[in-house]
Amino acid sequence: MSSLAFEALDRHVVGGRADDLAVAGAARPVTYARLLETSAALAGGLRLLGVEPGGSVDLRLEPGLEQVVAVLAVVRLHLEVEDGADPRLGGDPLRVHLGADEYEWATVLKAGANDPAGSAERDPEGYADRMRTRFGHLLDPLLGGGTVTL
Numbered sequence: 001m002s003s004l005a006f007e008a009l010d011r012h013v014v015g016g017r018a019d020d021l022a023v024a025g026a027a028r029p030v031t032y033a034r035l036l037e038t039s040a041a042l043a044g045g046l047r048l049l050g051v052e053p054g055g056s057v058d059l060r061l062e063p064g065l066e067q068v069v070a071v072l073a074v075v076r077l078h079l080e081v082e083d084g085a086d087p088r089l090g091g092d093p094l095r096v097h098l099g100a101d102e103y104e105w106a107t108v109l110k111a112g113a114n115d116p117a118g119s120a121e122r123d124p125e126g127y128a129d130r131m132r133t134r135f136g137h138l139l140d141p142l143l144g145g146g147t148v149t150l
Contacts, residue, residue, distance in 0.1 A: 004128040005076045005119035008142040009036040022142060025150030026065040035142075037116070038109065039072035045112025046073065046087070049098055054124070056082045060090030064150055066105070071135045076117045078127055081134060 002011070009032060012020065018033035030038075051057070057079045061067040070089050074081060087098040094105035132139055141148045 001122075001128075003075075003120040003123045004131060004139070004143075005072065006121075008075065008139055009039065009072065010119050012142075012145060017145065020145075021147045023065060023068055023148045023150065030065065032142075035069070035072065037113075039069050040076060040116035040118070041109045041112035042069055042073035043076040043112065043117030044115045045108035045110075046077065046096065047117055048111050048115060049087070049096065049103065049108070051077065051079070051087060051098075053077045053120075054079070056080045056085035058083055058085040058088040058090075060088060061094075066094055068138050068148055068150075071131075071138050073117070075131055075139075076119055078120065078124060080130075 001007070009022075012018070012022075012032045013036050019031050021029050022032040022035045023030035046057075047053070054077075057074055059067070059070055059074070059081050061070055087096055089096055089105075091097070096103045096105065096108050138148055
């Protein structure tokens with residue numbers, strides 16, 4: 001089986017469903033292509049900040065589009081989600097906290113847009129199951145080609 005990131009987004013985009021609705025209930029409808037673009041940019045931005053694939057991250061995001069994007073970026077990098085991990089994504093306004101440094105969410109997205117993270121060919125053993133157990137409410141609709149409703 002392909003990686004969770006590929007199955008949730010890339011497969012739909014390359015399969016001709018780029019313009020299909022992936023997230024409803026946000027300020028604007030979000031297509032599979034836009035969700036892929038944004039989550040890959042966030043993952044790329046995190047990678048540029050030195051976040052290593054396979055590491056850990058603390059997600060402190062309210063339910064909404066940013067949470068969906070962050071979970072998909074985490075999946076692209078095979079990050080584990082752990083309370084108290086560094087980096088931390090969250091706050092108001094949204095920021096990426098990395099050690100003593102803070103970066104605006106929008107800046108990380110812009111930086112990553114020039115070097116977006118691709119999906120891995122395969123996931124580490126048990127990774128997809130762990131992420132689906134924790135974030136199935138966001139991942140399962142996308143895996144099935146449906147729409148996440150916020």
